[in-house]
Amino acid sequence: MRNTIAVMNTKGGVGKSTVVLALAETLSAFHGKNVLIVDSDSQASVSAMLMTTASLFKLQQDGQTIVDYLVRTVLHEETVEWPRFVVRDLSDVDDARSVYLIPSDMELTLLEREVSKGGHHGRLRGTIKGLIEAVRPVFDVVLIDCPPGLSVLTECWLREADFHLSPTKPDYVSVCGLEVFRRFKALNPEMGFAENIGTLISMKDKLSPSDEEYHRWLRDNAENRCFEQPVPRSNALQDAARFAPHQRSYAAKYPGEAGAAMKALAKEVLVRIAAGQASAPEKVETAKTSEVAE
Numbered sequence: 197m198r199n200t201i202a203v204m205n206t207k208g209g210v211g212k213s214t215v216v217l218a219l220a221e222t223l224s225a226f227h228g229k230n231v232l233i234v235d236s237d238s239q240a241s242v243s244a245m246l247m248t249t250a251s252l253f254k255l256q257q258d259g260q261t262i263v264d265y266l267v268r269t270v271l272h273e274e275t276v277e278w279p280r281f282v283v284r285d286l287s288d289v290d291d292a293r294s295v296y297l298i299p300s301d302m303e304l305t306l307l308e309r310e311v312s313k314g315g316h317h318g319r320l321r322g323t324i325k326g327l328i329e330a331v332r333p334v335f336d337v338v339l340i341d342c343p344p345g346l347s348v349l350t351e352c353w354l355r356e357a358d359f360h361l362s363p364t365k366p367d368y369v370s371v372c373g374l375e376v377f378r379r380f381k382a383l384n385p386e387m388g389f390a391e392n393i394g395t396l397i398s399m400k401d402k403l404s405p406s407d408e409e410y411h412r413w414l415r416d417n418a419e420n421r422c423f424e425q426p427v428p429r430s431n432a433l434q435d436a437a438r439f440a441p442h443q444r445s446y447a448a449k450y451p452g453e454a455g456a457a458m459k460a461l462a463k464e465v466l467v468r469i470a471a472g473q474a475s476a477p478e479k480v481e482t483a484k485t486s487e488v489a490e
């Protein structure tokens with residue numbers, strides 16, 4: 197099953213992490229999907245959206261993040277069990293109980309420096325390939341939240357994941373970011389690259405004629421494969437980034453147009469994943485979600 201999606205835009209602040217969070221919670225709450233989020237951004241935004249600061253701090257102190265996994269496998273050449281780095285019982289949405297996370301840490305940038313300095317790119321790529329292959333049969337959907345820019349780690353995800361999804365604000369700079377990304381994708385085709393599952397118009401202001409114009413322009417380029425459903429700019433989606441200490445319903449967190457948009461988008465994503473199986477290399481089932489760490 198091809199189900200691993202690198203969520204990526206070379207530009208920051210376009211709503212990537214928010215989309216990853218809301219999509220994961222929607223797929224869990226309304227479609228019963230087991231969703232793994234891999235937080236590959238040193239800012240750990242999506243990790244912080246899914247738990248309290250204290251919980252995240254403890255995971256970082258205990259060496260339970262993607263950084264620890266990569267330091268041990270890539271730099272120390274240890275064999276470590278990836279399920280031990282997967283956190284469960286996350287999310288403040290009471291119906292989204294099947295969201296899992298490999299959290300991140302600021303130290304990710306230091307790891308990337310060590311990889312570059314030591315020339316360990318091949319080992320990093322091999323580790324990411326192995327991790328993708330291991331999680332693919334265990335979860336229904338895997339969302340990899342990438343940082344802005346094109347780091348060595350992001351390049352690995354983009355080359356090893358099945359798909360990439362690009363959230364894009366309907367404005368000039370984001371459109372330029374997409375163009376840079378397209379040029380990057382064309383480099384070294386022999387090294388492989390994820391398939392474009394779609395460009396997602398994010399943070400769209402429904403009252404802005406300029407947003408509408410950029411949206412139309414992006415949609416008219418078939419290469420973008422724009423999703424029908426844009427993500428609206430809304431207070432609810434802005435607030436979704438703040439983890440609530442008490443459980444709440446999906447409708448309380450994503451009221452009105454925010455929830456309606458996320459539900460429509462989740463359906464589109466599932467349809468495109470299903471359609472993307474045509475070129476699927478069959479993968480062997482090796483593990484189940486019950487094996488992930490408590």
Ligand SMILES: Nc1ncnc2c1ncn2[C@@H]1O[C@H](COP(=O)(O)OP(=O)(O)O)[C@@H](O)[C@H]1O
Pocket residue numbers: 207208209210211212213214215241398399400427428429430431433434435437
């Ligand atoms: N649809 C939206 N409507 C309003 N604010 C949003 C929306 N999506 C994201 N935001 C806000 O914009 C900022 C950047 O979002 P984030 O998801 O962290 O972007 P990125 O991961 O691309 O850097 C955050 O403060 C977030 O709360």
Ligand SMILES: [Mg+2]
Pocket residue numbers: 212213214237241242341342343
């Ligand atoms: Mg982010």
